[in-house]
Amino acid sequence: ETVYVLNGPNLNLLGTREPEIYGYDTLDDIAGMLEDRAQELDLEVDVRQSNHEGHLIDWLHEAQATGARAVLLNAGAFTHTSVALYDAIKSIRTPVIEVHLSNPHTREAFRHKSYVGMAALGTVAGFGPGSYVLALEAAARL
Numbered sequence: 073e074t075v076y077v078l079n080g081p082n083l084n085l086l087g088t089r090e091p092e093i094y095g096y097d098t099l100d101d102i103a104g105m106l107e108d109r110a111q112e113l114d115l116e117v118d119v120r121q122s123n124h125e126g127h128l129i130d131w132l133h134e135a136q137a138t139g140a141r142a143v144l145l146n147a148g149a150f151t152h153t154s155v156a157l158y159d160a161i162k163s164i165r166t167p168v169i170e171v172h173l174s175n176p177h178t179r180e181a182f183r184h185k186s187y188v189g190m191a192a193l194g195t196v197a198g199f200g201p202g203s204y205v206l207a208l209e210a211a212a213r214l
């Protein structure tokens with residue numbers, strides 16, 4: 073069974089992007105951690121990244137169409153702006169788990185609202201790459 077791991081804008085720059093906030097691991101490093109844990113959990117992960125809102129929406133629809141077990145979604149800044157992502161999550165039955173490396177609630181006020189979180193099953197935030205691993209473990213328990 074497959075868990076989609078969808079990453080939004082600027083997450084392709086992990087490793088060099090504001091490392092004091094997001095750390096030095098790249099998205100490929102995180103994908104490797106997830107593949108290792110997925111193997112132990114008897115799951116597969118499909119890790120993707122796009123800077124384009126519509127791609128994330130298409131991939132959410134695809135997750136339902138292909139019968140994915142769950143979606144881990146780090147929508148980056150679209151988290152805080154996108155009614156379209158909110159609607160997409162509401163439009164599918166596939167469980168969506170919101171993920172963030174940082175804890176948005178300890179940061180700027182504009183990060184305190186989450187359209188993704190308003191539609192997601194649950195949220196894991198603030199544990200760096202560990203947020204993704206914890207969310208995968210949550211998906212395994214569903």
Ligand code: DQA
Nearest residue numbers: 146148149172173174176183
């Ligand atoms: C983020 C938090 C968002 O507020 C920010 O826009 C990001 C990364 C995180 O993983 O901590 O791009 O989603």
